[in-house]
Structure formats: C-alpha cells, structure tokens
Amino acid sequence: MYIETLGNVGDTATLFSPIINVDGLTEPSVQFYYHLFGANMGDLSVDVYDGTAWQVGLFTSSGPVQTAGSDAFEQAIINLAGYTGDIQVRFVSTRTGVTSGDMAIDDFSVEEAPACAPVALLDTGVLNAMDAEITWQSQGSETTWIVEYGHCRFCSWHIGN
Structure with missing residues (x-):
C-alpha cells in the first residue's frame, strides 16, 4: 500500500485485509513493514476486528519515522494473544498536512508471534x-x-x- 498526502486535511485512506481465521495459531500476530517519510506525514492506525468490534489503534504512528526516502522500512508486530476465530485488519491513514508525505506498507502477514519480539x-x-x-x-x-x-x-x- 502506498499513500501520497494529496487532498484535504483530515482525509483518510483505508485498506482492509481479507477475513483471516487465526484458530491454527497459538499466539497470532499481525506483522508488516512501514515507511513514513515527509514533513506532513500524517497518522497511521492499525485496527483489528475481533468478530465483535473493531479494536482501534493496536498500532499507531504520527508524523515521519524515516528521515529520508531511502531509509529502511521499520517492522511492526502486533501481538494478538487471546484472539480466536476470524479477524480482519485495517490500515487507516489520516492526512494532517498539505503535501510532502509518503506512506508505504509492505510484507503484511498474520502468523505466529515471535518468542522475543524485536524492538x-x-x-x-x-x-x-x-x-x-x-x-x-x-x-x-x-x-x-x-x-x-x-x-x-x-x-x-x-x-x-
């Protein structure tokens, strides 16, 4: 997913995963890499639908993380211990500035949580x-x-x- 900050302040872009069954996982997790660069980067929220309601802001980031377009992506791991059955993940990007912001999400997966999550x-x-x-x-x-x-x-x- 790639988002360029063009449009009006407060505009959102939302990406939904398909519905994913996590019953085969002992300790499920959502994992992805992200790149947030630019003076008017905006906000990213990752939410998970647990079959009853959206659990909002399990991962959030505001403003730029990378200081150059060529900087490496950062990894995010959201531990979903206790989640069972079908889940759905959504990425919500909210525009906070006029221009100059690029957001990219890559290598999304739902898999077993690592025993020792990296920082x-x-x-x-x-x-x-x-x-x-x-x-x-x-x-x-x-x-x-x-x-x-x-x-x-x-x-x-x-x-x-």
Missing part, C-alpha cells in the same frame, strides 16, 4: 566514554528487557518494572 525505532542519544542513552519502541506487551553491552567480559542488565 522498533532503536535510537541513541548521549554517547560518550561513560554514558550511553538508548531508546526504542516495544512491539508487544513486554515490560522487561535484557540489555547487553561492552567488551569481552561485558555486563548484562535487566531494565523494566
């Missing part, structure tokens, strides 16, 4: 001989991470609640 939007802040500031966006419900760093005999730290 998204990994970034660094302060980096010097004594400090390193690292930020990321979780891709599931995890609240604890193991961070390993250093030289040959490095330390391992647990971060979280």
Whole structure:
C-alpha cells in the first residue's frame, strides 16, 4: 500500500485485509513493514476486528519515522494473544498536512508471534566514554528487557518494572 498526502486535511485512506481465521495459531500476530517519510506525514492506525468490534489503534504512528526516502522500512508486530476465530485488519491513514508525505506498507502477514519480539525505532542519544542513552519502541506487551553491552567480559542488565 502506498499513500501520497494529496487532498484535504483530515482525509483518510483505508485498506482492509481479507477475513483471516487465526484458530491454527497459538499466539497470532499481525506483522508488516512501514515507511513514513515527509514533513506532513500524517497518522497511521492499525485496527483489528475481533468478530465483535473493531479494536482501534493496536498500532499507531504520527508524523515521519524515516528521515529520508531511502531509509529502511521499520517492522511492526502486533501481538494478538487471546484472539480466536476470524479477524480482519485495517490500515487507516489520516492526512494532517498539505503535501510532502509518503506512506508505504509492505510484507503484511498474520502468523505466529515471535518468542522475543524485536524492538522498533532503536535510537541513541548521549554517547560518550561513560554514558550511553538508548531508546526504542516495544512491539508487544513486554515490560522487561535484557540489555547487553561492552567488551569481552561485558555486563548484562535487566531494565523494566
């Protein structure tokens, strides 16, 4: 899916998946790659219909993620633990600016959730001989991470609640 931000502020584009049965999956997940680039990128919301109602905003992003058109796509994983039967996924793009925004979604799948979801939007802040500031966006419900760093005999730290 590719969307160019042309039109009026507030316009939406919506892409629906076919209806997908997840009964064969122990812990289903929605997985896709996204590229959000441009000064007036807009908003992306990924919603899932659980057979009764739309669960809105299971994944959201506002504004640009990539800083150049040539930047790599980011992966998103939405854990659907507890979902059974038929589901449907929708991608909703909402225009927030006049022009200058390109949104692309690629490699969409519904499959078994990974045992250890990778982090998204990994970034660094302060980096010097004594400090390193690292930020990321979780891709599931995890609240604890193991961070390993250093030289040959490095330390391992647990971060979280």
